[in-house]
Amino acid sequence: MSQFIFETAPKIVCAQGAANGLGELAQQLGISHLYLVTDRFLLDAGLLTGALASLDAAGIRATVFADVQADPPEASVQAAVEQAIAAGVDGVAGFGGGSSMDTAKLVALLAKTPQALPGIYGVGLARGPRLPLIQVPTTAGTGSEVTAISILTTPSNEKKGVVSPLLYPDVALLDSLLTLGLPPRVTAMTGVDAMVHAIEAYTTRHKKNPLSDALALRALTMLYDNIRIVIRDGNDARAREAMLLGSLFAGMAFANAPVGAVHALAYPLGGHYHLPHGLTNALVLLPVLEFNHPAAAKLYGELARAILPGQHFSDDDEAAGAFIGAMRALVAEMPFEQDLKSAGVPEGDLEMLAKDAMNVQRLLVNNPREVTYEDALAMYRAVY
Template sequence: MSDFVFETTPRIVCEAGASARLGEMAKALGVKRALIVTDAGLVKAGLLEPVREGFRAAGLECALFSDVLADPPEESVMTAVQAARAAGADGVVGFGGGSSLDTAKLVALLAGTEQALPAIYGIGLATGPRLPLIQVPTTAGTGSEVTPIAIVTTPSHEKKGVVSPLLYPDVAVLDARLTLGLPPHVTAMTGIDAMVHAIEAYTTRHKKNPVSDSLALKALELLAANIRTVVAEPGNVAARAAMLQGSLLAGMAFANAPVGAVHALAYPLGGHFHVPHGLSNALVLVPVLEFNRPAAEALYAELAPAVLPGRRFATPAEAAEAFIAAMRDLVAAMPMAQRLEQVGVTRDDLPMLARDAMNVQRLLVNNPREVTHDDALAIYAQVF
């Protein structure tokens, strides 16, 4: 067995209604004045009221930044950082989907230091200290509450990542009640996103290890068993909790065994066309699985029982084919766009997408099979 290091968020709270106790949790971290980083939709939905009441009950001050944007641009992130400084915040709570959680990570990191955001894109370039940080996902997809990564959209429409152990929060809170209001298409997109995290962590070329493998397998099992249920029955609390747990486990896995070509090809779709991240992943997932099969067939065979429980396979090749077919059928059954042209991409855009995907070498190096520009172009063409 090769040597490895595994890191994750030190405290995880999984409990329906736990978000009402965020004030207590923040107080335990020494916070006196918190900034909650979220989006306007969640404020309008009333999800922040119990949280703010919990802060008042704990005797803490609480400011709100509710202008998080999807695929957070640099300018939006820095506006949130300035809001934290203006409020005198000594702690941060990320509350929402991946964009809110990623923004909150960077606010906690940058509010008390003089680092320039563009200077810390990459791996291990950020420095501390950071403010105490609690992350509360309201979607079951990104796993950002247990990853050391924050993704930002640059002025040139590229997606770049800040990767640092400093971005692991102090506490992650999974409250299934917060996800009950998600519409079916968002539930589907984020659920597929989490499944991609598990698949790519399991098949990564670098840093794959026994802990990440175990987490990825369990994550995929939970997600595959519950995604159709939560799409059809949005109020099913047990299935919602299972999806949150699957998303978290997948996040723990890919935080340590990094993702590959699905994410690399998805990023330009988000950067240029503002396609939601989960949908971007879903659009390119199946053709990337097919492309990777020559290099990853044995690993796909090992993943097959997680999505096809009880099925028996005569050979690894048969199991791998069944795994890809199951994922193809699942994506096709989800209430979301299935082709690039449905999200505003034209055929003339494909070379640009392929060019930008090739710039995401941070992720492409992890893919089980080498991807060339022509390969990327062909994958985009398959789903145009």
């Protein structure tokens, strides 16, 4: 019999135009002064206009922090926390991609229960309570709106995570209209990121369970079937919503069945060169799939049958090969850099990257196959 624990956000709202109901949702949570965490681009582009109008109509004050940085540095998060405390807010909303939502999680926590960031990196070290929290994703990728982890960049350029059930939001609000303006490159990077979440959740060595499996399979199918559509036509609202839901399902899956070597190898690339997280995952995905093939053939075969339903395979190994081939073909079509050299990574840094990847044991232990330093270095070289 299966024994598992599955956690996620208690309320998920999905509707076109749902962001225009942010004021009502904030009212339901007892918020009178909301701290909106976002980035300057989204604010200047007017994506928050409807949400801000709904807050005003509901009589809720809004203070906007629009200085979120990609791969949020500790100092940026601390500045947001200090501003939130000074403003006297009683609720937080993350509005944007993973960096905005990860920042919002920690603002909601630290503005209510102050504690030093270096002391809470890891699993279950954070203390509560936190302020009420609403998450509004504007990309279909990170799934951060339904995960209990916030990833920051330390002063030494390491990417570290705060992992705690306290970071699950009260409400995840999905409005596909917010994603219509995403350019093809961002759409591609975030979409592949979400696919990696589904793949790694399905093949994880720890905490894999029937719910995470069902969500990961559904997520991967939706993402695989729609990513090419939204690259060709970014205004296809139906496909955009499918991508957003796929990202959500993948987030729910990997929040409970944690990711592995793809993320472990991607983190040093983001930490040192500030490359987008979706791009770093995409760059190392294929070498990790090839490396894992001997240990994960059965699971990769199951993924192949999900995304390639019309094909028949003689055994799991053939199916796994077809799955890796399908992912290789998809990534090759995406409008982003295809190797580390093109992404600006110096070849002389590969050994340093492999050493840094080996420090991400929190994730490497979940990989279907044990990874050594030599393995990590070979995978970086394979995609240089």
